[in-house]
Amino acid sequence: MNIILLSGGSGKRLWPLSNDVRSKQFIKIFKTKEEEYESMVQRVYRQIRTVDKEATVTIATSKTQVSSIHNQLGDGVSVCVEPCRRDTFPAIALAASYLHDVLHISEEEPVVVCPVDPYVNDDYFQALKELSGIADTGEANLVLMGIEPTYPSEKYGYVIPKDKNVVSRAAAFKEKPDVETAKEYISQGALWNGGVFAFKLKYVLKKAHELMDFTDYQDFFSKYDTLNKISFDYAVVEGEDNIQVMRFNGQWKDLGTWNTLTEAMEEPSIGKAILNDKCENVHVINELDVPVLCMGLKDIVVSASAEGILVSDKEQSSYIKPYVDKISQQIMFAEKSWGSFRVLDVEEESMTIKVTLNPGHGMNYHSHERRDETWSIISGRGTAIIDDEKRTVEAGDILTMKAGCRHTIMAETELKIIEVQKGRDISVNDKRKHELPGVE
Amino acid sequence: MNIILLSGGSGKRLWPLSNDVRSKQFIKIFKTKEEEYESMVQRVYRQIRTVDKEATVTIATSKTQVSSIHNQLGDGVSVCVEPCRRDTFPAIALAASYLHDVLHISEEEPVVVCPVDPYVNDDYFQALKELSGIADTGEANLVLMGIEPTYPSEKYGYVIPKDKNVVSRAAAFKEKPDVETAKEYISQGALWNGGVFAFKLKYVLKKAHELMDFTDYQDFFSKYDTLNKISFDYAVVEGEDNIQVMRFNGQWKDLGTWNTLTEAMEEPSIGKAILNDKCENVHVINELDVPVLCMGLKDIVVSASAEGILVSDKEQSSYIKPYVDKISQQIMFAEKSWGSFRVLDVEEESMTIKVTLNPGHGMNYHSHERRDETWSIISGRGTAIIDDEKRTVEAGDILTMKAGCRHTIMAETELKIIEVQKGRDISVNDKRKHELPGVE
Numbered sequence: 001m002n003i004i005l006l007s008g009g010s011g012k013r014l015w016p017l018s019n020d021v022r023s024k025q026f027i028k029i030f031k032t033k034e035e036e037y038e039s040m041v042q043r044v045y046r047q048i049r050t051v052d053k054e055a056t057v058t059i060a061t062s063k064t065q066v067s068s069i070h071n072q073l074g075d076g077v078s079v080c081v082e083p084c085r086r087d088t089f090p091a092i093a094l095a096a097s098y099l100h101d102v103l104h105i106s107e108e109e110p111v112v113v114c115p116v117d118p119y120v121n122d123d124y125f126q127a128l129k130e131l132s133g134i135a136d137t138g139e140a141n142l143v144l145m146g147i148e149p150t151y152p153s154e155k156y157g158y159v160i161p162k163d164k165n166v167v168s169r170a171a172a173f174k175e176k177p178d179v180e181t182a183k184e185y186i187s188q189g190a191l192w193n194g195g196v197f198a199f200k201l202k203y204v205l206k207k208a209h210e211l212m213d214f215t216d217y218q219d220f221f222s223k224y225d226t227l228n229k230i231s232f233d234y235a236v237v238e239g240e241d242n243i244q245v246m247r248f249n250g251q252w253k254d255l256g257t258w259n260t261l262t263e264a265m266e267e268p269s270i271g272k273a274i275l276n277d278k279c280e281n282v283h284v285i286n287e288l289d290v291p292v293l294c295m296g297l298k299d300i301v302v303s304a305s306a307e308g309i310l311v312s313d314k315e316q317s318s319y320i321k322p323y324v325d326k327i328s329q330q331i332m333f334a335e336k337s338w339g340s341f342r343v344l345d346v347e348e349e350s351m352t353i354k355v356t357l358n359p360g361h362g363m364n365y366h367s368h369e370r371r372d373e374t375w376s377i378i379s380g381r382g383t384a385i386i387d388d389e390k391r392t393v394e395a396g397d398i399l400t401m402k403a404g405c406r407h408t409i410m411a412e413t414e415l416k417i418i419e420v421q422k423g424r425d426i427s428v429n430d431k432r433k434h435e436l437p438g439v440e
Numbered sequence: 441m442n443i444i445l446l447s448g449g450s451g452k453r454l455w456p457l458s459n460d461v462r463s464k465q466f467i468k469i470f471k472t473k474e475e476e477y478e479s480m481v482q483r484v485y486r487q488i489r490t491v492d493k494e495a496t497v498t499i500a501t502s503k504t505q506v507s508s509i510h511n512q513l514g515d516g517v518s519v520c521v522e523p524c525r526r527d528t529f530p531a532i533a534l535a536a537s538y539l540h541d542v543l544h545i546s547e548e549e550p551v552v553v554c555p556v557d558p559y560v561n562d563d564y565f566q567a568l569k570e571l572s573g574i575a576d577t578g579e580a581n582l583v584l585m586g587i588e589p590t591y592p593s594e595k596y597g598y599v600i601p602k603d604k605n606v607v608s609r610a611a612a613f614k615e616k617p618d619v620e621t622a623k624e625y626i627s628q629g630a631l632w633n634g635g636v637f638a639f640k641l642k643y644v645l646k647k648a649h650e651l652m653d654f655t656d657y658q659d660f661f662s663k664y665d666t667l668n669k670i671s672f673d674y675a676v677v678e679g680e681d682n683i684q685v686m687r688f689n690g691q692w693k694d695l696g697t698w699n700t701l702t703e704a705m706e707e708p709s710i711g712k713a714i715l716n717d718k719c720e721n722v723h724v725i726n727e728l729d730v731p732v733l734c735m736g737l738k739d740i741v742v743s744a745s746a747e748g749i750l751v752s753d754k755e756q757s758s759y760i761k762p763y764v765d766k767i768s769q770q771i772m773f774a775e776k777s778w779g780s781f782r783v784l785d786v787e788e789e790s791m792t793i794k795v796t797l798n799p800g801h802g803m804n805y806h807s808h809e810r811r812d813e814t815w816s817i818i819s820g821r822g823t824a825i826i827d828d829e830k831r832t833v834e835a836g837d838i839l840t841m842k843a844g845c846r847h848t849i850m851a852e853t854e855l856k857i858i859e860v861q862k863g864r865d866i867s868v869n870d871k872r873k874h875e876l877p878g879v880e
Contacts, residue, residue, distance in 0.1 A: 016730075016733075274763055274766070274767070276759070276763060278753070288749075289786065290746065290747060290748040290749065290769070290772065291748045291749070291769070292748065292750075293455070293456075293748065293749070293750050293751070293760070293763055293764070293767070294752070295751070295757060295759065295760060296753030296756030297751060297752070300737070300751070302751050304749055306730065307730060308712075308730040308731045308732065309726075309730065309731070309732045309733070309744055310733050311732065311734050311735070311740070311751050312735035312736060312737070313735060313736030316718055316736030317735060319716070319735065323716060323733055323735070326714070327731055327733070329730065329731070332730065344785055344792065345794055345858065346729065347818055347819060347856065348819075349818070349819065350819065350858075352794075352816075352818075352858050354785050354792070374814075374838050376792075376814050376860040378787055378790035378792075378862060379788075379789060395789065395790075396812060396862050400838055416787065416790075418785065418790075418858070418860050420816040420818065420858050422818060422835065422836050
């Protein structure tokens with residue numbers, strides 16, 4: 001199966017675990033058999049591999065998420081990066097040309113497009129395989145997954161199938177309704193539109209060429225910013241008469257709020273937490289190194305990270321977004337392709353961060369114009385290059401870099417560094433990349 | 441007025457703002473006229489000065505609190521330090537000999553002993569002055585303050601006066617009763633025993649000499665550890681027939697739990713906090729640099745510090761102690777006489793802390809045997825002495841000290857330092873003090 005996972009979204013509704021650089025799909029919250037925690041992206045990727053070992057998985061995403069994806073799924077994963085945000089149709093069209101021109105997938109092959117963050121079981125991915133098979137028959141131009149509704153939700157669009165068969169023609173599409181209208185739709189046999197489409201690659205490539213004149217993926221990529229924002233539903237689905245819909249009645253959850261996310265937790269807490277016996281329906285997700293103590297709480301979620309602390313009634317947690325919008329604060333932690341960093345201290349003219357480099361990884365070779373930096377290696381060993389001079393480094397070493405000095409460090413084993421930045425105008429934008437010198 | 445303030449207590453019940461080195465009286469929680477926050481110690485000290493400019497105030501406390509006291513009240517405050525904990529009678533006796541032998545107060549003068557942490561108005565300290573005046577008349581050996589009860593509390597001892605006069609003889613003392621017994625006492629006219637005594641200095645000095653053979657304060661101090669723990673109530677009050685009690689009916693509160701402490705807060709939050717409009721009777725005290733967001737909470741206190749995070753139903757917050765007892769964690773912040781420090785990061789073989797030195801202050805000249813240290817000066821300027829060599833330092837300077845290296849730093853302006861400690865066996869006990877060399 002060829003599958004495109006759409007990985008988008010911002011991090012407002014699951015603050016403080018998500019932020020501008022970490023969307024909800026990267027929060028590690030699901031316990032694995034190995035007693036570790038995996039994120040939505042990791043879970044979905046693992047599930048696809050379980051159902052279809054040979055699947056060609058491509059993640060269509062924005063620049064801001066690439067580091068997290070490589071950090072969580074490894075460097076081998078296929079990622080199609082949108083140069084800028086242009087909604088789902090341009091994203092899917094770009095990914096289709098990526099599959100065709102970069103991965104050399106035949107235009108006769110079926111492709112499934114699926115969001116990266118449904119909370120589902122393996123049967124869902126089994127259904128995606130079936131969907132792919134149906135698209136492969138060519139009976140319809142588009143095959144959609146319709147999810148059997150469990151309640152009259154206002155959060156989803158609806159699709160009304162022509163009949164009650166597992167696979168049938170789509171009779172009508174409906175936008176997100178109010179509860180009363182949703183009830184009516186459901187009485188007519190409507191299904192939730194789960195945002196899953198299957199098609200032959202050539203179908204979407206043709207639509208892409210209708211949208212814009214381009215020669216190949218590279219050309220499409222370079223012209224991407226000239227496109228307007230437009231959704232796949234609006235641009236393709238609404239104008240298409242030849243659509244099939246396949247029913248799915250397994251578990252399908254959208255864990256978009258703290259309330260729904262905590263329902264999926266196997267245990268009441270992740271991280272250091274103590275709940276006294278007067279706590280009822282309380283969940284704690286604590287990414288800090290210090291404990292959270294909960295006494296006599298009911299129906300509450302507590303979440304703490306380097307970004308801040310949320311204490312919310314579970315019901316109320318759905319209304320968090322406007323409050324988070326008002327919090328203007330620099331990014332306090334991030335996952336990068338080479339590891340991660342966390343801000344430890346911020347002063348007017350200095351910043352202290354902890355950098356963790358994964359074994360075998362290194363930063364870009366770079367310099368800053370308006371700040372000096374000091375690295376204290378606190379664990380591990382590796383190689384640093386400072387102004388083209390290479391040296392091995394290990395725990396206990398101190399390296400100082402004045403403004404203008406080119407520097408990088410590569411980890412042999414996991415490498416942890418305390419970096420003290422000192423300067424009048426510290427900014428993430430004050431960074432110049434350089435070519436690595438010809439050293440081994 | 442001569443006043444001895446007893447400053448004891450541990451920090452369990454107001455965790456995470458109090459800890460093993462910061463008792464509740466040092467938490468800055470009371471808003472001043474200058475829109476700043478002061479602690480219980482600062483508030484009481486200020487109130488005494490307001491009522492009696494000339495008061496001789498001595499704080500009787502343990503070694504662990506000396507740094508915080510000097511940090512909050514300045515270097516000028518008179519402190520009588522117990523070499524070890526031996527309960528209130530030895531502490532008061534030691535303070536009495538300190539007043540006599542160090543401050544040269546005549547043994548004929550009256551002295552008032554008072555806890556350092558009552559939440560009261562100025563009229564309370566006015567009453568202490570009156571108490572001192574009554575003791576001065578010598579009509580009784582001991583004069584106690586009896587507080588008019590506002591409810592039948594189980595938390596306090598009771599004193600039953602002979603009559604209803606403002607000052608009368610004490611007829612009986614009662615230990616902390618249950619609620620029913622407390623009601624009965626109150627119907628008999630009982631008052632709360634507020635832990636306040638006044639006496640002529642010679643009275644307690646005589647009792648001290650009965651307790652132990654000693655020549656003067658220094659001698660008492662050196663033999664202090666040979667004493668047994670014994671309370672002033674048990675050792676002195678219970679055996680004394682000649683006691684007066686003075687009524688006090690002004691505000692008197694013991695802010696010993698989160699529930700009572702938050703009642704004294706003027707505003708719902710201190711520090712970075714956002715409460716949505718569905719919050720009712722919620723208090724937030726946040727000492728971290730990142731925000732706390734509260735949604736739809738009722739009757740809850742949230743408190744966050746470098747030590748941890750508490751989220752508690754207010755009623756339940758009284759039962760916090762056994763849970764905090766179970767938290768074993770190193771001290772994450774502390775106030776020192778020279779400034780303060782905060783732990784930023786802990787790894788197996790390293791620790792990163794932020795040190796703030798107040799202007800004009802410096803650390804001890806010291807060395808460590810089992811760790812290297814690096815100082816990154818992030819703001820201010822001062823003077824460092826490294827292995828007897830003196831140098832001026834300022835923001836941007838990096839100093840490295842190998843294990844065994846003697847070092848100190850003195851702040852000219854407020855000086856902030858990121859200190860990275862690196863070693864196999866990092867411990868607060870790995871510290872050797874040295875004599876400062878003969879440099880200016």
